[in-house]
Structure formats: structure tokens, C-alpha cells
Amino acid sequence: MITTVTLNAAIDKTYYVGRFDAGKVNRVPKVLATPGGKGINVARVLRQLGAEVKATGFVGGKNGEFIAERLEQQGVPNDFVQVEGESRLCLNIIDADGASTELLEPGPEIPEDALQKMKVKIRELARESSLVVMSGSLPAGVPDGYYAELIREVKAEGRRVLLDTSKTPLLRGIEAVPYLIKPNEDEVKALLDPDADAEEDLCRQVLSLHNRGIAFVVVTLGARGAIAGVEGRLYRIHTPKLQAVNTVGCGDAFVAGMAYALERGFEPEAALRQAAAAGSANALTPEAGNVRPEDVERLLAEIRTERIEA
Ligand code: TA6
Numbered sequence: 576m577i578t579t580v581t582l583n584a585a586i587d588k589t590y591y592v593g594r595f596d597a598g599k600v601n602r603v604p605k606v607l608a609t610p611g612g613k614g615i616n617v618a619r620v621l622r623q624l625g626a627e628v629k630a631t632g633f634v635g636g637k638n639g640e641f642i643a644e645r646l647e648q649q650g651v652p653n654d655f656v657q658v659e660g661e662s663r664l665c666l667n668i669i670d671a672d673g674a675s676t677e678l679l680e681p682g683p684e685i686p687e688d689a690l691q692k693m694k695v696k697i698r699e700l701a702r703e704s705s706l707v708v709m710s711g712s713l714p715a716g717v718p719d720g721y722y723a724e725l726i727r728e729v730k731a732e733g734r735r736v737l738l739d740t741s742k743t744p745l746l747r748g749i750e751a752v753p754y755l756i757k758p759n760e761d762e763v764k765a766l767l768d769p770d771a772d773a774e775e776d777l778c779r780q781v782l783s784l785h786n787r788g789i790a791f792v793v794v795t796l797g798a799r800g801a802i803a804g805v806e807g808r809l810y811r812i813h814t815p816k817l818q819a820v821n822t823v824g825c826g827d828a829f830v831a832g833m834a835y836a837l838e839r840g841f842e843p844e845a846a847l848r849q850a851a852a853a854g855s856a857n858a859l860t861p862e863a864g865n866v867r868p869e870d871v872e873r874l875l876a877e878i879r880t881e882r883i884e885a
Pocket of ligand 1: 583585587611612613614616665679710711712823824825826827863864
């Protein structure tokens with residue numbers, strides 16, 4: 576089983592509009608609402624890929640009830656810590672040209688006792704899991720070093736952690752040496768070198784993170800694919816050009832593909848192809864964090880990995 580952790584769970588609402596005019600009244604002819612936040616997206620995609628999964632995190636209020644119930648309907652068992660207040664809404668407005676505008680609420684304030692409960696729960700879930708995936712931003716009340724604390728709990732049970740977050744929580748999380756990190760290009764630049772431009776700069780950064788003991792370092796490059804450092808080697812992952820419908824959640828689907836492959840013991844290059852196929856397949860469906868297994872299968876044949884030098 577794979578456990579996913581979403582400390583700032585959400586309802587992801589996707590608004591499909593013909594045109595989006597900031598500062599004007601915009602009517603929305605088509606709305607989709609689904610449980611979201613990065614870890615929840617990972618859980619749903621893992622389920623779609625055929626993995627056994629459990630979703631945890633903090634939820635609150637009516638939105639929290641919607642998240643837990645809808646996840647059950649989507650075949651994702653969950654075990655959340657309840658908090659006061661409402662889980663957030665994350666809005667994604669997509670216009671007829673495919674341009675996407677995201678509005679992400681901050682989420683409820685998390686009290687100290689809930690942080691303690693979560694630590695105990697993570698330890699218990701880690702015992703039943705092969706891997707634990709921790710994804711997304713931290714809501715108010717959660718200290719920047721909290722992912723690092725959770726990583727240490729999971730590692731104490733001898734399990735691997737995949738961490739997908741950004742800014743200081745990522746920096747602090749790296750100190751606890753997760754098994755895998757997956758920042759995107761912007762996140763890794765913000766973290767290490769805002770002036771980095773060329774892919775060679777990114778490659779150097781991937782290797783420097785890998786040399787800090789992180790077994791798998793992947794930097795996703797959106798439609799351009801990804802760069803990965805694993806077992807002392809660097810890889811460039813090339814993805815096919817797609818007619819994207821909704822790219823929100825592609826990074827989460829990539830992480831789900833990685834977790835799926837690692838649980839099944841895939842070799843690094845095969846794991847990267849599986850991840851890239853899942854990430855690309857997400858772009859072909861209207862909902863965030865959603866793949867059709869037949870798309871993943873078809874895309875797998877079109878993903879290419881290349882060994883590169885730093
Ligand atoms: O990656 C896409 C997405 O997960 C959306 O579904 C939305 O919920 C948002 O990102 C949340 O990101 P955050 O880092 O705040 O958890």
C-alpha cells in the first residue's frame with residue numbers, strides 16, 4: 576500500500592469559460608469539482624493505475640466531508656485528521672485558448688494538537704505502507720520543518736518518502752533526506768539559483784541535490800519533459816507533444832507514476848518513463864489529478880529517456 580499525505584486538502588474546482596476577463600463579470604457554463612490538493616491527486620491517480628492506496632491529511636467542515644466522501648466514491652480509502660474550519664477551494668479557470676488561471680485559498684489554521692495526532696497517524700500508516708508520498712503547500716499553523724519531522728517518523732519505520740513541495744518546507748524537508756524529491760523548474764531555481772537558465776545549470780542542481788543523499792531527484796520541465804538524477808547518473812526524459820485539455824495536476828500524476836513504479840521495483844529508467852506517461856496522460860483529461868489507464872499505456876511507448884552528462 577502507498578500512503579499519500581495532503582496537509583492542505585482542497586476541493587479543486589475547474590471552471591471552463593469561453594473567455595476570461597479579469598475585472599469583468601464572467602459567467603461559467605461548465606464546472607467540475609473534485610477532491611484535490613497535491614497528495615489527494617497523487618492518491619487518485621495511483622488508484623487509477625491500479626495501486627492500493629490510502630489518503631491522509633487535514634480536512635475540516637463541509638468541504639472536508641465532501642473531500643472524504645467523494646474520495647471514497649472514487650475508490651480512494653482515506654483516514655484524515657479533522658480540524659476546525661473549512662478545507663479550502665482551489666479554483667482553476669480555463670479559457671477557450673486553454674490558458675489556465677489558478678486561485679488557491681490558504682486553507683484552515685491547523686492547531687498544535689492536530690499536528691501531534693498527524694505524527695502518530697503517519698507512523699501507524701507507514702508501518703502498513705511500502706512508500707509514503709507527501710505533497711503540497713503547508714496551511715497556517717504548520718511549521719516549515721513539519722515535513723522533515725514526518726519524514727523522520729516514516730524513516731524510523733524503514734519506509735521511503737517521496738516529497739513534492741516547494742520553498743522553505745522543501746529546503747527543510749531535504750535536511751531529513753527523503754528518498755525522492757520532485758520540484759519543478761521554477762521551484763528548483765527559486766531554491767538554489769534564481770539566475771539559472773540553461774538546462775546545464777539545472778543538471779548541476781539536480782546532481783548537487785542527489786549528492787546530498789537524495790536517491791532520486793527529478794526536476795519536471797512541463798511540456799519539455801524532465802531531468803533526473805539517480806544512482807550517480809543523469810537522465811533527460813522527453814515527452815511527446817500533446818493536445819492538452821487541463822495541465823493542472825500533471826506534476827501530481829508524475830509523482831503517482833513514480834510511486835507506482837517504485838513500489839513494483841521498476842528500474843530507474845522504466846520508473847521515469849512510467850512517471851512521465853502518467854504526468855502526460857493527466858493533461859488529456861478535463862479534471863485535475865486524473866488519468867485514463869489506456870492513455871498511460873499508449874503514452875508509455877512514446878516516452879524516451881536519454882543518459883546525459885552534467
Ligand atoms: O498540482 C495541482 C494542484 O494540486 C491543484 O489540484 C490544487 O489543489 C493545488 O495544486 C494545490 O497546491 P498546493 O501546493 O497548495 O497543495
